[in-house]
Amino acid sequence: MLAGVFGLLLSFCAGADAGASEAFSMYNHANSLYAAGEYQAARDRYLEVVAGGMEDAWLFYNLGNAWFKSGELGKAILWYERARRLEPRDPDILHNLRFAKTIKRDRDPEPGHRFYTAMARVLHHPTLDELSAAFSALLLALFLLGLVWLRRGRQMTSGWLAGVIVCSSLLLVNTVVLSARMYHHYTVTEAIVIYPQARARSGPDERQTPVFLVHEGTKVRIDRQQEDWLLIRLPNGLRGWLERRKVEEI
Amino acid sequence: MPLWIVIFLGLTTCLGIPGPVLGLDVDFEAWVDRTRIRQSEPLRLTLSIRSTERVQHMPAPQIDLSEFQVEGPSIRTSTNVSIVNFQQELTYIRELTYTLHPRRTGKILIGPASLELQGQTYQTKALVVDVAASDAPQTMAQDEETDRRSTGLADTLFVRARASRLQAYVGQQISVEYDLCFRTGLQNVGFRQVPSFSGFWMEEVFVAQSLQSRREVIDGVAFDVAPLRQVALFPTRAGIHVIDPLVISCDVPVRPGRRGSPLDGVFDDAFFGRATRTVVVRSDSIHLEVSGLPEKGRPDGFSGAVxxxxxxxxxxxxxxxxxxxxxxxxxxxxxxxxxxxxxxxxxxxxxxxxxxxxxxxxxxxxxxxxxxxxxxxxxxxxxxxxxxxxxxxxxxxxxxxxxxxxxxxxxxxxxxxxxxxAELADQRSGPPRIGRGIETLGTDIRYIKPDAHRLGGGLRLHARPGFWLAQALLPLGFAGSLLYQRHQQRMQADGAYARRRRARGDAERRLRQARQRLAAGDNVGFHAEVQRAVLAFVGHRLSLAAAGLTQDRCVQVLHERGVSGELSRTLRELLDLCDYARFSGGSATVPEMTQTLDRTKRLIAQLEKVI
Structure with a gap:
């Protein structure tokens, strides 16, 4: 019964993705092209699936592989990052992303304090869907505990009280993590440099002074947009304007 | 001259008030800073108007400068004071300085310039400038250097060149400094010629943007010394190297036409001597002896770092x-x-x-x-x-x-x-190496994910409004359940509350029975049901016993509760109508009873709002 209610809550909002059944056949065809070593043809097929509006970690991962085998390191890292957002714990995605980053020219910054690194890892461990489902489940559990309380009056058992405390605590933590993740998801725009190298300038104009050089595969944060220029920020705080075509949002 | 005129003229002169021009003595001169230049070099032409009286509106001099591109003029005015026979003489000086860029080479005639002032025309002498091509070898610098020496500036103005060492190895750093040493006022200091430093790798250390001087005693004489330039040189080949002199130009103050005056020392001061002359100053050459690096003991991997x-x-x-x-x-x-x-x-x-x-x-x-x-x-x-x-x-x-x-x-x-x-998994297929683990032949990305029967990973719940709406239903449902439970408990515990909550439903039930009586043509029964419905409604709402509730009592209670007279009157009329129909035996028509029924419903609705 609980599963039914929970399923109802989820199914209330989840609609069937149109075209999913047609997309997987094209995806499988692209896989066969990849297996035959026709990486560029496979890449084009994967891109067709993506153009149909499909979002799938496996699809993004395979597309990253196709880009990698085609010699496009920046694009490969871009699609691995997109895949990781959907499946943050997939070992294949993490391995290939780490491998691609060891080859790229710009080094990633040194990790910060252990506490913050661990916090960031915990925050990004579950997916947004998992956090949302957990939120729904905990809320439902509290609702049912509340119904028990209404039915039995105010003489409740210690088990009921423990259930309320545990569910409330978990719901609080879940809400904080979910809020932080949603804030990051909807407010922070990250991108990957897809040109072999790009000069960031002091202003949104070709005549402005170059301030630093970034190479393909480097992840940047987008702070502002102005026409065809983006104000990017590196993890070490460096900021500069880059042409929009030289990066692609994750 | 009358005394008052003398006093008036004296006052106007001292206070600088323009007065009537009585006898104006004007000295109009022109000069250039050099008479021989290259075509790429600028030339400065100065027109000087010296008058014994202040002229309120000085007209512009006329001069033909069509052979030049002209910048300016910059105008400078000053007042010169001199004492002659214990009397003060004032000279008003107005100088116009033009910067000229020659359009051609050869001898170019400048002027004469003319000036019309109070009906008088003054003229300067014509000047001739010899302009050479830009790349032609010239000796002007030497000439002007000679000029600097002839003017006695050699002891008061020079450029000092110093090297940190005169013997060095190939690649060894040599620091060369150029300082401007002076004991006179200077203006417009600029580089005319810098050494090429051929045979050296040169790194600029310092280039002066303005003169920052310090006091230094050189050969027993105090000089102001301002660093001009410092470079680091790294010789690239062995041998004797000669570093060319550094040449600068600058303006030094002079008084045109007063050379040799005993008061020159006084007028060298910037306050008095505002006229300047451009001179060229050059440093000495530097001779360096550079040795090659020894072959003996040269280690493998030596790349030339010294x-x-x-x-x-x-x-x-x-x-x-x-x-x-x-x-x-x-x-x-x-x-x-x-x-x-x-x-x-x-x-x-x-x-x-x-x-x-x-x-x-x-x-x-x-x-x-x-x-x-x-x-x-x-x-x-x-x-x-x-x-x-x-x-x-x-x-x-x-x-x-x-x-x-x-x-x-x-x-x-x-x-x-x-x-x-992963490596352990690969070990099954790789040849083992004793003591060193598995020999890895290469690294690569992991293979693609396998075929799928469906795609579309995430539900993106967080992006669906329906999801959040569903979450909102849970607390709302709990709140509704809580309110319902409270309602039920009160209905059981509070009789007055229960009667009030039931009053409307009970009245409607009786009115439905009245409608059935109406349909059956039961005139008396209809009015009895209507009367019971109204009285029971009032009794439930006000927690009154229905048994003792009469028409008069009902109206009285409503009056005590502050119900309006109009509503009480309507109630009384309705109850009177019911009494009349029940006990007089009069027969009302169906439309009349239907009207009575509607009137009763409206009355109950109105009473529900006020009691």
Whole structure:
């Protein structure tokens, strides 16, 4: 019964993705092209699936592989990052992303304090869907505990009280993590440099002074947009304007 | 001249008030700063108008300058004071300075300039300037240098050139400084000719943007000394090198037409002598003897670095999983030409893949010497598990102070890598190597994901409004359940509350029965049901016993509760109508009873609002 209610809550909002059944056949065809070593043809097929509006970690991962085998390191890292957002714990995605980053020219910054690194890892461990489902489940559990309380009056058992405390605590933590993740998801725009190298300038104009050089595969944060220029920020705080075509949002 | 006129003229003169021009004495002159120039060089033409009276509106002089591109004029006015026979004489000076760029070569005639002032025409002498082509060899500088010496400026103005050493090795740093030493006022100091420093790698250390002078005693004479330029030179070949002089030009104050006056010393002061003359000053040449680096003892890997260096080698982390990167940073820093530092050789065993190096360069100047650092970062990725000891990193350079080569050697770099799960899985297919783990032949990305029967990973719940609406239903449902339970409990515990809540439903039920009586044509029964419905409604709402509730009592209670007279009157009329129909035996028509029924419903609705 609980599963039914929970399923109802989820199914209330989840609609069937149109075209999913047609997309997987094209995806499988692209896989066969990849297996035959026709990486560029496979890449084009994967891109067709993506153009149909499909979002799938496996699809993004395979597309990253196709880009990698085609010699496009920046694009490969871009699609691995997109895949990781959907499946943050997939070992294949993490391995290939780490491998691609060891080859790229710009080094990633040194990790910060252990506490913050661990916090960031915990925050990004579950997916947004998992956090949302957990939120729904905990809320439902509290609702049912509340119904028990209404039915039995105010003489409740210690088990009921423990259930309320545990569910409330978990719901609080879940809400904080979910809020932080949603804030990051909807407010922070990250991108990957897809040109072999790009000069960031002091202003949104070709005549402005170059301030630093970034190479393909480097992840940047987008702070502002102005026409065809983006104000990017590196993890070490460096900021500069880059042409929009030289990066692609994750 | 009457005394009052003398006083008036004296006052107007002292106070600077323009007065009537009685006898104006005007001296109109023109001069150029040089008479021989190259075509690319600018020429300064000055028109000087000196008058004994202040002229309120001085007209502009007329002069033909069509052979030049003209900038200006810049106008400068001053007042000159002189004492003649114990009497003060004032001279008003107005100078117009033009900057001229000749349009052609050859001799060019300038002027004469003319000035019309109060009906008088004044003229200057014509000037002739000899303009040579830009690339033609010229001796003007020497001429003007001679001019500087002839004017006695050689002891008060010169450029000092100093080298930190006159003998050096190839690649050894030599610092050369140029200072301007002067004991006179200076203006418009600028470089005319800078040495080419051929045979040297040159790094600029300092170039003066403005004169920042200090006092210094040179050969027993105090000078103002202003640094002009400092360079660091690195000889690129052995032999005798001659560094050309540095040539500057500057304006020094002079008084045109007053040369040789006993008061020249007084008028050298900037306050009095505002007229200037451009002179050219050159430093001495510097002769350097450069020796080649010795062949004896030259180590392998020597790349030409000469100076004093230190090296630091560090790796991080010391232990990694197979396939993870290790950063090996080699930092070489010291005094000398930073560009002579080349990446050191880092030898790694075949089990380790090496990438890089990435280079970070830093350059600095300390005590007038160029120095800097180069940091080379190598990425090492162990392909197998085990312990590795890399060969020491070496860097060779020549120490010119000791005259011999030195080799910096780091301690051995040790790395440790341990296996991961993937490597263990691969071990089944690879040939084992005793004591060194599995030999990895290469690394690559992992293979693609397999075929799928459906795609579309995430539900993106957080992006669906329906999801959040569904979550909102749970607390709302709980709140509704809570309210309903409270309602039920009160209905059981509170009789008055229960009667009030039931009053409307009970009245409607009775009115439905009245309608049935109406349909059956039961006139008396209809009115009895209507009367019971109204009285029971009032009784339930006000918690009154229905048995003792009469028409008069009902109206009285409503009056006590503040119900309006109109509503009470309607109630009374309705109840009277019911009594009349029940007990008089009069028969009402169906439309009348229907009207009574509607009237009753409206009355109950109105009463519900007020009681």
């Amino acid at each position: 100076g004093s260096y230190s090296m630091q080698v560090e790796s991080h982390p010391a232990e990694v999983t197979v396939g993870d990167p290790v950063s090996l940073r080699v930092t070489i820093e010291g005094t000398g030409n930073p560009d002579a530092i080349v990446p050191p050789a880092v030898q790694v065993p075949p089990e380790i893949r090496r990438f890089g190096p990435e280079v970070q360069a830093d350059r600095h100047v300390a005590n007038g010497k160029i120095g800097g650092s180069r940091t080379y970062e190598f990425i090492l990725i162990p392909a197998v598990a085990g312990e590795f000891a890399l060969d020491p990193v070496q860097f060779a350079y020549f120490d010119p102070d000791r005259g011999r080569y030195r080799v910096l050697t780091s301690p051995p770099v040790r790395l440790r890598s341990h296996s991961n799960g």
